[in-house]
Structures are given as structure tokens and as C-alpha cells.
Amino acid sequence: MIPFLSPAEQAAVNQWYEVAFAVPPAALALPFSFRYGDEALAEAARAWECSTEEADGERTLTFRAGDVPVIDYLALKVAEVNEYRLIYDLDLSKLAPNIKYDMDNSGSLEGPFDRIAYFLDLRKAGEPAKYVYVSMDAFTDDLRKIGIPTVASQARFQTNVTHMNVLSNVTGIATGTDLPGGNIEFWPNNYGPPNAATVPNASPGLWDFGDQFSDPIDGYGSMQVHNHDAKQTIFAINNWKAGASADLGIGNSEGETRDWTFTKNAATYELKRLRVLVRPKQ
Ligand SMILES: [Ca+2]
Ligand SMILES: [Ca+2]
Numbered sequence: 001m002i003p004f005l006s007p008a009e010q011a012a013v014n015q016w017y018e019v020a021f022a023v024p025p026a027a028l029a030l031p032f033s034f035r036y037g038d039e040a041l042a043e044a045a046r047a048w049e050c051s052t053e054e055a056d057g058e059r060t061l062t063f064r065a066g067d068v069p070v071i072d073y074l075a076l077k078v079a080e081v082n083e084y085r086l087i088y089d090l091d092l093s094k095l096a097p098n099i100k101y102d103m104d105n106s107g108s109l110e111g112p113f114d115r116i117a118y119f120l121d122l123r124k125a126g127e128p129a130k131y132v133y134v135s136m137d138a139f140t141d142d143l144r145k146i147g148i149p150t151v152a153s154q155a156r157f158q159t160n161v162t163h164m165n166v167l168s169n170v171t172g173i174a175t176g177t178d179l180p181g182g183n184i185e186f187w188p189n190n191y192g193p194p195n196a197a198t199v200p201n202a203s204p205g206l207w208d209f210g211d212q213f214s215d216p217i218d219g220y221g222s223m224q225v226h227n228h229d230a231k232q233t234i235f236a237i238n239n240w241k242a243g244a245s246a247d248l249g250i251g252n253s254e255g256e257t258r259d260w261t262f263t264k265n266a267a268t269y270e271l272k273r274l275r276v277l278v279r280p281k282q
Contacts, residue, residue, distance in 0.1 A: 073119075073121060073129060073169075074119045074121070074131075074133065074275060077133070077167060077169075078119065078133045078167055080135065080165065081117075081133075083279050084115070084117055084135075084278060084279045085105065085109060085113075085277060085279075085280060086103065086105060086275060086276075087104075087105050087143055087146065087276050087278055088103065088104060088105070088106070088146075088147045088274070088275065088276040089102045089103035089273070089274075089275050089276075090102055090147075090148070090274045090275075091273055092237070092246070092248060092266065092272035092273060092274055093244070093266075093272060095148075095237075095240040095241075095242075095243050095244075095266065096241065096243055097150070097240075097241040098150065098152060099147065099148045099150055099240065106143040106144055106147070107143075109143060109280070111280055111281065112141065112281040113138055113141075113143075113278035113280050113281055114138050114279055114280075114281045114282075115135050115136065115137060115278060115279035116136055116137075116138050116139065116140075116276070116277070116278050117133065117134065117135035117136075117276070117278070117279070118133070118134050118135075118225060118235065118274065118275070119131065119132070119133045119274070119275045119277070120237075120248075120250060120273075120274050121271065121272070121273045121274075121275075122248060122249075122250060122269045122271070122272050123269060123271040123272070124268060124269055124270060128169075129169075130168075130169060130170050130250055131168060131169060131170075131250070132166070132168040132170060132173060132234060132235050132250045132251075133166070133168065134164055134165070134167075134182075134225050134234050134235070135164065135165045135277075135279075136162065136163060136182055136225075137161065137162045139157055139161050140157070143278070145186075146276055147276050148221075148223055148237065148240055148274075149187055149188055149221070149223055150188055150221070150240070151188045151217060151218045155186050155188075156186065156187045156188075156189070156213070157184050157185075157187070158183075158184070158186075158187070158196070158213065159183065160182060160183045161182035161183060161184055161225075162182065163178050163179075164178075164179040164180075164227065165177045165178070166179055166227070166234060168234075168251075170250045170251050171251075172232070172251055172252070173232065173234065173250065173251050174227050174229075174232065179227065179229075180229055181200075181227045181229025181230060182225070182226065182227055183197075183199055183209060183210075183225075183226050183228055184225050185209070185211060185213075185222045185223075185224040185226070185259075186222065186223055186224070187213045187221070187222055188217055188218060189213040189214060189215065189216065189217050189219045189220070189221070189222075190213070190214050190216060190219030190220050191212060191213045191214060191261075192207075192211060192212050192214060193205055193206050193207050193208070193211055193212070194211070194212040195210040195211070195212070196210075196211070196212035196213075197210060197212075198210070199228050200229070201228050201229070201231045202228060206257060206258055207256075207257035207258065207259050207261040207262075208252075208257070208258040208259050209224070209226035209227075209228050209231070209233055209259060210228065211259070220238060220239050220261070221238055221239055221241060222236070222238050222259075222261075223236070223237040223238070223240070224236045224237075224238070224259050226259075232251060232252050233249070233251065233253070233258060233260065234250070234251075235249065235250050235251075236248070236249050236253075236259050236261075238259070238260055238261055239261075239264075242264070242266075244266050244267040245266060246264070247260040247262065247263045247264060247265060247266065248260065248263075248265060248266045248269060249263065
């Protein structure tokens with residue numbers, strides 16, 4: 001048995017706990033197992049990984065265990081976020097007919113607000129994060145209607161939005177400040193491809209940034225922000241009622257639709273998180 005290093009020699013690396021020890025090559029010819037135990041980390045399924053490195057005829061085994069470090073790109077990349085207040089925070093693996101936010105400050109903000117912002121963070125296992133931030137002039141003064149537009153929220157918006165600021169690391173997304181061409185499709189209804197609101201550049205035959213909602217109200221559901229000047233969906237969260245089979249996307253989707261409708265891809269993201277913010281009026 002090869003003993004671990006003492007706790008004093010362990011190093012916390014971000015949220016990882018790392019131990020390393022050198023072993024003679026002969027030891028690696030033997031079967032070995034790795035068992036990880038830590039009082040503080042005993043709960044939940046913790047990630048762990050093992051790497052080996054050879055140098056000077058000796059091999060070093062490094063074990064890392066703990067929570068996978070999570071970088072917050074909203075705080076890291078979006079300078080204007082300091083002017084905004086977080087209203088909703090939602091782990092999108094919890095999508096359901098009735099949304100229970102991980103954080104809901106809709107009842108605690110006092111005073112009016114003049115901007116609304118969305119930050120969507122989507123990560124597949126082993127791939128870099130994809131994120132998008134979009135802020136816009138407020139399209140409502142009701143905080144209960146800026147989150148997922150469920151039946152209970154009574155939110156339904158098919159409208160242009162002005163002065164968009166868009167930041168993303170996804171190829172093809174039109175980024176910049178004070179962008180024209182914004183529009184949103186927020187509703188719990190079913191919807192079809194006809195361009196009912198005559199959104200510029202939208203297709204009457206494709207699900208995209210210009211569609212038509214219809215009955216039933218308790219239908220498929222669309223939470224989409226678009227840039228019709230750039231002919232693109234900025235982000236889409238559709239069919240949240242389906243949970244792991246909901247549609248999630250940044251940018252245009254390929255295939256049958258452009259706004260991620262029917263992609264049923266939520267489960268392909270290991271980490272998926274939506275934050276909704278507002279800027280208190282000065
Ligand atoms: Ca359409
Ligand atoms: Ca659409």
C-alpha cells in the first residue's frame with residue numbers, strides 16, 4: 001500500500017483537492033486502486049481524476065478530487081454587470097412546468113428599473129463554456145414577467161427591444177453595444193413558423209426569430225431573444241415543461257429550425273444556468 005501524503009501536504013487548487021506522490025516504476029506494475037475519502041467532501045458525487053507524469057525515471061501520480069472548478073464568466077467578462085441586480089438564478093437542469101428558481105429576488109427589489117439582462121451559460125462535458133449576455137431597455141416594469149414565461153407568470157411578449165448590448169464567446173453572434181434589431185418571443189403558448197409580427201428578415205416557413213403563437217396557452221413555450229438585423233437567435237429556452245428534453249441554445253440552430261425548437265437538447269449540457277438581472281433606474 002502506498003500511503004497518502006499527510007494533510008499538511010495536500011493543496012487546495014481552486015475547489016480541487018490535490019495530492020501527489022512519487023512511486024517507483026515497479027509499483028505501477030502492480031494492480032492498484034484509488035479510494036478517496038474526506039470528511040468535508042464525503043457528500044454528493046465528487047469529481048476526481050488521476051494523472052501521471054514521468055521524469056528522471058520516476059513516476060508521479062497526481063490525484064485530484066472535489067468539485068470541478070466553475071468559472072463565472074458573467075462576473076469575469078461582463079463589465080456592466082456591476083450596475084445590475086440579480087433577480088433570478090436558475091440551474092436549467094431543474095426546468096419543469098412550474099419553475100422554482102434557485103434564487104428569486106423578484107419580491108425584494110425596491111424602485112423602478114430601466115434595463116433587463118440575461119446571461120446564459122451552457123457547458124458540455126470536456127468542452128469550453130459557451131455563454132451569451134444580452135441587456136436591453138426594459139420591456140416591462142413587472143419583475144414577475146422577465147423570467148421563464150410560464151403560464152403562471154402571465155408573461156407574453158412579442159415585441160422589439162431597443163439598445164441591446166450583446167457579449168458572447170459563441171462564433172457568429174453579433175456582439176456590441178447599443179445594437180438595433182432586437183426582438184423577443186416570450187410566451188408559454190404553442191407556436192408556428194408564420195411571421196405574424198412581420199419581423200424583418202424572418203421566414204414564414206421556418207421556426208426562427210419571427211413566429212406566431214397560438215393556442216393552447218399552456219403549450220410548448222418560447223423564451224427567445226433575437227437580433228433580426230443579424231438574422232439570428234441570440235438565445236432560446238423552449239419547452240421548459242419537458243425538463244431534460246427542453247431546447248437550449250445560443251445563436252441559430254441548424255437542421256429543422258433556427259430557434260432551437262424541437263432540438264430537445266437540454267440533457268447534452270452538463271452545466272446550464274440562466275441568470276436574469278435588472279438595472280435599477282438612476
Ligand atoms: Ca418564422
Ligand atoms: Ca421563434
